[in-house]
Amino acid sequence: MGRLLGMATRMGSFHEITVARREWLTPGMVRLSFTGEDLSGFRSTGIGDEYVRLFFPDPVTGERVLPEIDAEGRWTFPAEPERVRYSTYTVRHFDVEARELHIDFVVHEGGMASEWAIAAQPGMSVVINSPRGLYAPPNGLSWQVLLADATGLPAVGRLLAQTPAHVASHIVVELGSEAHAQSLPYHPLAEVTWIFGRGNGVAPSALDHALPSIPLGAGVGYLWAGAEQKAARRIRNLARRMPAFGEGRQKVVAYWSA
């Protein structure tokens, strides 16, 4: 590991993980499988969209600066916060017994994390913090709508894999082109619509246009979305006017900013 600053006293909040394998899922997404002793102390929330921060070393000095995290989870940055180099990613898969954790990276121009993932080789390490999940459906859920661009696809995959058999899912995934499509876990009550050539930095997102045409189920529903910031804002504004997605029935998250 490079030189670590700012964390040593509370390593419990952080875990050093090491690349074991790299696999191209599509031309636009690379999966890194991580392993490491520290994963025995990694406490998954079990929530399908749980995410971690990946802390990267300075490419020139090798110095890795971490924030201080207090008992309430509040972060304190050093005087020069830009020295804390991090990005947010979904835990696509975690196996505590095997001490293995998968993260799927969208490959894009100019990203610190994206470039690191493209160049990653077995043995390279990164530090992650403790995970947090946002998906919080109401009790008695009977149907859900999941909307995502490529960055939200790893979460959709895990959410769907963890969806109870009786819950129906309407899923809309927007990708830059058909080449970026990948198979999702099978669920007997899931319907998946793919939109190609929109969002993802190639064209304006169409996820908000898709929402009103999705047939809403009977009973308790929930909307989850993970997409680019402007797309997420439009989805949120639209969903707020839909009675099915009232208080506590939606979680729309900005995953990146174009």
Ligand SMILES: Cc1cc2nc3c(=O)[nH]c(=O)nc-3n(C[C@H](O)[C@H](O)[C@H](O)COP(=O)(O)OP(=O)(O)OC[C@H]3O[C@@H](n4cnc5c(N)ncnc54)[C@H](O)[C@@H]3O)c2cc1C
């Ligand atoms: C809760 C949460 C979970 C997430 N999970 C995942 C995940 O599992 N997989 C994943 O790939 N991303 C995920 N993201 C999104 C990811 O954090 C951002 O894409 C992030 O900006 C990537 O960091 P970077 O260092 O590569 O690029 P940055 O240094 O943040 O950005 C550099 C440039 O790249 C552009 N950019 C950033 N992301 C994209 C993109 N996807 N497409 C095109 N241009 C882009 C920015 O506009 C900027 O101009 C998640 C985000 C959140 C909030």
